[in-house]
Amino acid sequence: MILSLRELTVERAGRALIDRLDLNVEAGQVVGVVGPNGSGKSTALRCVYRALRPSSGAVLLDGTDLTSLRLRESARSIAALAQDGQIDLDFTVEEVVGLGRAPHVRGNRALDARERELCRRAMARMDVTHLADRSVLTLSGGERQRVLVARALVQEPRVLVLDEPTNHLDVRHQVELLTFLRESGLTVLAALHDLNLAAAACDRIAVLKAGTLVATGAPAEVLTPELIRKVFGIEVTIVAHPRTGALQLLYDLDGGTRS
Numbered sequence: 467m468i469l470s471l472r473e474l475t476v477e478r479a480g481r482a483l484i485d486r487l488d489l490n491v492e493a494g495q496v497v498g499v500v501g502p503n504g505s506g507k508s509t510a511l512r513c514v515y516r517a518l519r520p521s522s523g524a525v526l527l528d529g530t531d532l533t534s535l536r537l538r539e540s541a542r543s544i545a546a547l548a549q550d551g552q553i554d555l556d557f558t559v560e561e562v563v564g565l566g567r568a569p570h571v572r573g574n575r576a577l578d579a580r581e582r583e584l585c586r587r588a589m590a591r592m593d594v595t596h597l598a599d600r601s602v603l604t605l606s607g608g609e610r611q612r613v614l615v616a617r618a619l620v621q622e623p624r625v626l627v628l629d630e631p632t633n634h635l636d637v638r639h640q641v642e643l644l645t646f647l648r649e650s651g652l653t654v655l656a657a658l659h660d661l662n663l664a665a666a667a668c669d670r671i672a673v674l675k676a677g678t679l680v681a682t683g684a685p686a687e688v689l690t691p692e693l694i695r696k697v698f699g700i701e702v703t704i705v706a707h708p709r710t711g712a713l714q715l716l717y718d719l720d721g722g723t724r725s
């Protein structure tokens with residue numbers, strides 16, 4: 467096991483935003499965190515990429531409590547895409563992607579040939595090569611999101627933490643990103659809203675409700691009509707994709723009243 471959340475708790479104003487959350491992510495697994503707005507997905511992920519300190523409990527990387535590592539050390543292992551990440555610097559796309567190497571380089575050392583190739587590959591993978599010389603301040607929401615994923619990839623992390631990575635992406639780029647994550651062999655912890663994409667891309671899904679883990683397991687075990695009713699308060703019909711057999715959720719806009 468590479469990443470382990472142990473009884474992770476975050477309290478604010480006398481309320482637990484996440485409450486004794488236990489979650490393991492094995493090497494090479496894609497684990498999706500799903501749940502309604504405000505259920506604590508971002509809060510949990512922020513503890514993993516150390517934007518937030520837990521009130522109690524811990525995040526362990528290979529058994530080591532992250533708080534015992536220097537920030538730079540954990541950034542060599544854990545790269546993050548924050549929710550609605552902003553970039554306020556008037557840097558080019560290529561420069562921002564290169565910043566992903568920051569935890570690995572000392573001082574102002576220029577990137578070496580391997581690192582420049584890494585940047586080129588990440589930009590191609592995220593379909594932003596044609597934007598390399600543009601200022602990031604001029605990008606659309608989806609273009610910016612793809613640049614930030616490319617920056618996280620060049621960090622060469624052991625764990626990639628992605629908070630709603632498909633935000634702002636058009637359907638093609640959503641499908642391409644999740645296909646890539648599934649096939650990359652990377653270890654990924656991602657908060658996702660689209661349950662169909664989560665089912666297709668994730669090895670395991672963790673479901674949060676009001677800061678508590680209510681289910682975890684393979685998508686087909688977890689994403690049942692009963693669980694979705696309990697957690698999201700909606701009715702769904704679940705069918706198999708006619709060609710791939712993958713689980714598909716159909717949202718019943720009539721609340722399941724018509725047959």
Ligand SMILES: Nc1ncnc2c1ncn2[C@@H]1O[C@H](COP(=O)(O)OP(=O)(O)OP(=O)(O)O)[C@@H](O)[C@H]1O
Pocket residue numbers: 478479483501502503504505506507508509510
């Ligand atoms: N500093 C804070 N003080 C008080 N409440 C907070 C604070 N930060 C977050 N919250 C609350 O904690 C809860 C969990 O927020 P979080 O952003 O983790 O939810 P989420 O599951 O990621 O939601 P979404 O799907 O809307 O992105 C929300 O009710 C939020 O309003």
